[in-house]
Amino acid sequence: MYNFEYKNPTKILFGKGQIACISREVPGDARVMITFGGGSIRQNGVYDKVRAALGTRPVIDFGGIEPNPDHATLMRAVDEARTEKVDLLLAVGGGSVLDGTKFIAAAIRHPGDPWELVRKGGRGLQSAVPLGTVLTLPATGSESNPFAVISRRETGEKLAFSSPLLYPRFAVLDPETTFSLPTRQVANGVVDAFVHTFEQYMTYPVGAELQDRFAEAILSTLIEVGPVTLANPRDYESRANFMWTATLALNGLIGNGVPQDWATHTIGHELTALYGIDHARTLAVVLPHLLRVQSAGKAEKLLRYGARVWGISEGDNSGRVEEAVRRTETFFESLGIPTRLSTYEAAADTPARVARRLADRGTLPIGERQDIDADKITRILRASLS
Amino acid sequence: MYNFEYKNPTKILFGKGQIACISREVPGDARVMITFGGGSIRQNGVYDKVRAALGTRPVIDFGGIEPNPDHATLMRAVDEARTEKVDLLLAVGGGSVLDGTKFIAAAIRHPGDPWELVRKGGRGLQSAVPLGTVLTLPATGSESNPFAVISRRETGEKLAFSSPLLYPRFAVLDPETTFSLPTRQVANGVVDAFVHTFEQYMTYPVGAELQDRFAEAILSTLIEVGPVTLANPRDYESRANFMWTATLALNGLIGNGVPQDWATHTIGHELTALYGIDHARTLAVVLPHLLRVQSAGKAEKLLRYGARVWGISEGDNSGRVEEAVRRTETFFESLGIPTRLSTYEAAADTPARVARRLADRGTLPIGERQDIDADKITRILRASLS
Numbered sequence: 001m002y003n004f005e006y007k008n009p010t011k012i013l014f015g016k017g018q019i020a021c022i023s024r025e026v027p028g029d030a031r032v033m034i035t036f037g038g039g040s041i042r043q044n045g046v047y048d049k050v051r052a053a054l055g056t057r058p059v060i061d062f063g064g065i066e067p068n069p070d071h072a073t074l075m076r077a078v079d080e081a082r083t084e085k086v087d088l089l090l091a092v093g094g095g096s097v098l099d100g101t102k103f104i105a106a107a108i109r110h111p112g113d114p115w116e117l118v119r120k121g122g123r124g125l126q127s128a129v130p131l132g133t134v135l136t137l138p139a140t141g142s143e144s145n146p147f148a149v150i151s152r153r154e155t156g157e158k159l160a161f162s163s164p165l166l167y168p169r170f171a172v173l174d175p176e177t178t179f180s181l182p183t184r185q186v187a188n189g190v191v192d193a194f195v196h197t198f199e200q201y202m203t204y205p206v207g208a209e210l211q212d213r214f215a216e217a218i219l220s221t222l223i224e225v226g227p228v229t230l231a232n233p234r235d236y237e238s239r240a241n242f243m244w245t246a247t248l249a250l251n252g253l254i255g256n257g258v259p260q261d262w263a264t265h266t267i268g269h270e271l272t273a274l275y276g277i278d279h280a281r282t283l284a285v286v287l288p289h290l291l292r293v294q295s296a297g298k299a300e301k302l303l304r305y306g307a308r309v310w311g312i313s314e315g316d317n318s319g320r321v322e323e324a325v326r327r328t329e330t331f332f333e334s335l336g337i338p339t340r341l342s343t344y345e346a347a348a349d350t351p352a353r354v355a356r357r358l359a360d361r362g363t364l365p366i367g368e369r370q371d372i373d374a375d376k377i378t379r380i381l382r383a384s385l386s
Numbered sequence: 387m388y389n390f391e392y393k394n395p396t397k398i399l400f401g402k403g404q405i406a407c408i409s410r411e412v413p414g415d416a417r418v419m420i421t422f423g424g425g426s427i428r429q430n431g432v433y434d435k436v437r438a439a440l441g442t443r444p445v446i447d448f449g450g451i452e453p454n455p456d457h458a459t460l461m462r463a464v465d466e467a468r469t470e471k472v473d474l475l476l477a478v479g480g481g482s483v484l485d486g487t488k489f490i491a492a493a494i495r496h497p498g499d500p501w502e503l504v505r506k507g508g509r510g511l512q513s514a515v516p517l518g519t520v521l522t523l524p525a526t527g528s529e530s531n532p533f534a535v536i537s538r539r540e541t542g543e544k545l546a547f548s549s550p551l552l553y554p555r556f557a558v559l560d561p562e563t564t565f566s567l568p569t570r571q572v573a574n575g576v577v578d579a580f581v582h583t584f585e586q587y588m589t590y591p592v593g594a595e596l597q598d599r600f601a602e603a604i605l606s607t608l609i610e611v612g613p614v615t616l617a618n619p620r621d622y623e624s625r626a627n628f629m630w631t632a633t634l635a636l637n638g639l640i641g642n643g644v645p646q647d648w649a650t651h652t653i654g655h656e657l658t659a660l661y662g663i664d665h666a667r668t669l670a671v672v673l674p675h676l677l678r679v680q681s682a683g684k685a686e687k688l689l690r691y692g693a694r695v696w697g698i699s700e701g702d703n704s705g706r707v708e709e710a711v712r713r714t715e716t717f718f719e720s721l722g723i724p725t726r727l728s729t730y731e732a733a734a735d736t737p738a739r740v741a742r743r744l745a746d747r748g749t750l751p752i753g754e755r756q757d758i759d760a761d762k763i764t765r766i767l768r769a770s771l772s
Binding site for chain 1 (some may be wrong): 387388389390391392393394395396397398399400401402403404407593594595596599600602603604606607610611623626627630631634640642643
């Protein structure tokens with residue numbers, strides 16, 4: 001096990017009716033900006049519950065934060081928050097709204113250009129406006145972590161940044177707020193949480209037994225409750241398990257003291273940038289093929305995963321490894337998430353193009369051993385396109 | 387899954403050499419009281435490392451905190467800390483030192499009698515002196531939770547209290563600090579962490595799949611690494627896994643949203659009070675017999691535990707339940723921890739006496755269904771004494 005530091009100060013308020021607790025968590029005299037997306041929270045009653053919990057506090061609404069939140073949109077919110085002297089940001093939505101609100105929280109008091117801060121990965125942030133979150137789409141873990149991914153369409157950038165100052169003060173996780181989600185978003189969320197877990201788990205063993213078992217616990221739970229919550233959107237228990245599992249998948253806990261491999265995300269982001277494919281769906285078309293190309297270095301963990309999560313006990317090692325990958329693919333497909341890039345209208349030169357984009361940006365090599373280069377990326381995406 | 391609130395703000399500094407990080411975590415001008423026990427930290431070099439990390443900060447030493455820390459000892463520390471105007475308490479030791487230091491932290495600024503605060507379970511605490519911890523004995527989870535158990539020998543009391551103000555600011559977990567521990571304390575620590583996990587897990591299912599799987603992950607890891615770390619005290623990896631697992635066993639995470647049954651602790655505390663039996667050893671002589679007496683209500687979880695943790699798949703339900711309990715007993719015994727009260731010099735009337743003490747104090751009934759009364763306690767302890 002590697003040395004690590006870990007602190008997650010976000011207060012979780014989990015369960016039915018917990019939106020009302022916001023009244024306790026927000027100072028009585030705070031000026032609050034509520035940030036949200038396309039407005040579904042106005043239809044499903046979540047917005048009204050949030051407003052009721054805020055009582056007579058002054059509230060500024062900022063809606064319209066888009067999927068893959070855009071710098072231009074967010075800077076409008078920053079201007080408004082500065083003008084209105086906002087004390088607290090309350091992000092109500094899924095990962096895009098939460099990530100975007102982290103940018104707003106960082107930018108408001110930042111003396112320089114906030115985009116420079118993002119380009120530096122968040123280094124140098126001195127102060128942030130406090131934020132709280134009301135999660136309506138379990139998937140990214142953003143509700144209780146310090147990470148955000150922001151897009152800038154005018155320059156074609158999509159960058160991740162983080163700062164300990166950006167941990168939300170509180171996160172309301174009420175499974176009932178997610179009952180009205182479209183099936184597609186729930187399926188995406190299950191795959192997103194699954195792949196986050198994989199990227200912290202599927203590398204090589206470093207003797208971190210508990211982290212491995214916790215990761216396997218998350219994967220097993222997603223495999224168990226994913227199909228149930230997809231088929232029965234209003235079943236509280238399966239939705240609650242999905243919601244809590246997605247939070248634990250990326251709150252930092254399982255990544256403590258272990259090597260990580262975020263190559264699937266890195267490659268996937270390019271597919272979103274080029275073709276607008278949903279984030280989770282890009283992960284599903286990259287991961288299985290990456291596992292095959294990297295199977296030599298990941299074999300020990302793939303065998304463990306196969307045995308513990310899928311109960312695979314037959315065949316020789318290479319057969320078991322392939323079976324573990326195949327089961328993963330089948331699981332994604334069972335949720336309606338394709339695992340082939342050929343499903344989408346991607347050009348034949350996509351593999352080489354993605355590899356070149358990443359190489360040109362100086363991102364390569366990637367992977368837990370820094371051995372995924374342009375050639376391997378091309379092979380991974382060709383396998384997915386075939 | 388029940389509703390829950392969860393926030394654990396303790397910063398974990400895990401691994402070799404992390405004591406040096408204290409210099410970053412403690413303000414440069416802080417007046418620091420180092421609290422410790424019998425002085426083993428002076429022999430094994432831990433004290434010197436802590437002093438080196440504190441540099442030129444004014445330091446007040448307070449040693450001599452005993453196992454089952456006593457009110458009288460701790461009040462002397464409170465007096466000294468007030469006189470010396472201590473800004474931060476740094477507890478270096480195991481559960482007793484850490485718990486005792488939480489009492490000191492709570493008492494220093496408390497305007498009334500601190501023992502009244504303990505009697506009220508910690509309710510009413512308005513302010514506490516910040517504390518940090520350097521853990522040298524993995525067992526109780528006190529290094530990153532808000533709980534403490536304090537004894538008052540002059541009145542024969544042993545009481546638990548807690549407050550969110552008592553979460554340590556930071557916890558240094560360096561497995562190497564534990565290399566010189568006596569075997570007996572390591573074995574006790576494994577059983578203590580195991581039983582903590584059981585008390586948050588072994589009740590009845592409420593659909594909290596992830597919490598169940600995390601608990602099973604902790605139990606499986608303890609079963610795997612416990613014997614290894616006992617046999618090879620200087621094996622870093624097994625000791626590191628034991629240390630991190632013991633922390634996660636009682637940092638609040640696995641107890642979120644589930645029923646709990648702390649009856650084993652409640653009964654065990656009486657055996658410590660009457661006979662001075664090590665805390666963990668009291669748990670080992672209570673738990674298996676409690677599981678048998680309560681097997682009807684716990685059957686569903688006992689079957690799950692047996693299947694997932696021990697791979698029990700043969701026999702009818704009652705046979706599997708008994709096999710799960712028997713495996714637990716065998717595991718404790720394999721660590722050198724007896725599972726029979728008859729091993730100790732306990733009087734024949736102990737079962738009735740413990741039951742009466744708890745009944746007289748108004749503690750009963752206990753258990754997740756509040757159905758463990760004096761009669762059941764008598765039966766549990768008689769089974770252990772036979």
